[in-house]
Amino acid sequence: MKYLSAVFTLVILLALQPAAAQRDFSDSDITKLVLLGTGNPNPSPDQSGCALALVVHDTPYIIDFGPGLIRRSASMSPTYGGKMAALETHKLKTAFLTHLHSDHTAGYADLILTPWVMGRNIAMEVYGPVGIGHMTDHILKAYQEDIRYRVYGDEPTNDEGWRVNWHEFNKEGEIFRDSNILVEAFPVIHGSWPNAWGFRFTTPDRVIVISGDCKPSPRLVEYAQGADILVHEVYSQAGFETKSEDWKAYHRVHHTSTLELAEIAKKTAPGKVVLYHILFWGSSEEELLQEIRTVYSGEVIVGKDLDIF
Numbered sequence: 359m360k361y362l363s364a365v366f367t368l369v370i371l372l373a374l375q376p377a378a379a380q381r382d383f384s385d386s387d388i389t390k391l392v393l394l395g396t397g398n399p400n401p402s403p404d405q406s407g408c409a410l411a412l413v414v415h416d417t418p419y420i421i422d423f424g425p426g427l428i429r430r431s432a433s434m435s436p437t438y439g440g441k442m443a444a445l446e447t448h449k450l451k452t453a454f455l456t457h458l459h460s461d462h463t464a465g466y467a468d469l470i471l472t473p474w475v476m477g478r479n480i481a482m483e484v485y486g487p488v489g490i491g492h493m494t495d496h497i498l499k500a501y502q503e504d505i506r507y508r509v510y511g512d513e514p515t516n517d518e519g520w521r522v523n524w525h526e527f528n529k530e531g532e533i534f535r536d537s538n539i540l541v542e543a544f545p546v547i548h549g550s551w552p553n554a555w556g557f558r559f560t561t562p563d564r565v566i567v568i569s570g571d572c573k574p575s576p577r578l579v580e581y582a583q584g585a586d587i588l589v590h591e592v593y594s595q596a597g598f599e600t601k602s603e604d605w606k607a608y609h610r611v612h613h614t615s616t617l618e619l620a621e622i623a624k625k626t627a628p629g630k631v632v633l634y635h636i637l638f639w640g641s642s643e644e645e646l647l648q649e650i651r652t653v654y655s656g657e658v659i660v661g662k663d664l665d666i667f
């Protein structure tokens with residue numbers, strides 16, 4: 359009985375411990391970058407699929423649509439106890455996609471439909487590589503009965519917020535500009551994937567570069583020069599050494615190791631390097647950083663879901 363009482367007391371004390379503090383590394387009142395998902399195709403419970411939110415002057419822009427992005431985004435909004443009014447779900451109206459892999463797009467239907475259900479009353483604007491139009495049209499066709507019932511049934515909803523204006527690009531350079539941001543796309547090497555891109559976002563006070571999924575390449579180094587923040591995918595070099603030869607061959611041409619990323623950082627000198635799409639493969643956060651430090655001494659942060667920069 360005493361043992362059970364002690365266990366019960368311990369459980370209560372653990373439950374009463376405060377939740378881990380939100381990590382906020384931001385130093386701008388104009389530009390905020392939120393890591394909505396730092397994961398990869400593996401279904402890690404601690405990492406939602408790849409997705410970012412760039413907020414400039416309280417206007418949100420979504421980059422990649424990994425699974426879980428809407429729930430992660432909502433958790434940052436005042437409706438669900440967060441502090442970022444820009445991430446209220448109905449405000450998500452503009453989005454950019456690096457490539458069409460499933461871990462970057464499995465949340466696309468959620469991004470289209472849930473903000474509409476929550477009150478978005480204008481069409482989404484989505485910018486992505488060739489194929490985003492085909493994907494969009496098929497998602498809308500798959501959900502046509504849901505859309506029809508919400509519009510013409512008893513639900514008080516609008517007939518605009520489910521619509522999507524998609525814009526395909528296949529050349530590098532400027533793909534979007536408004537009063538808040540300039541977006542430039544640049545090609546990256548992701549194995550033989552024909553349309554994989556990174557983005558360079560220029561806001562009134564920051565330059566943020568997103569690698570997308572890629573191995574090192576001269577184009578990435580060119581566009582990442584002098585960025586305030588370089589958000590880059592990474593895998594553990596130590597973990598890589600444990601893989602079979604066929605998986606080693608795959609990752610060499612599709613992704614970037616800690617040591618390769620360190621060389622990229624040396625060449626580009628960003629203010630911060632933020633790791634995402636992280637393949638730990640048994641390594642700890644500190645071990646990832648130690649690998650990078652053997653080559654690069656600048657500031658590197660292992661990104662976690664909901665980090666703010």
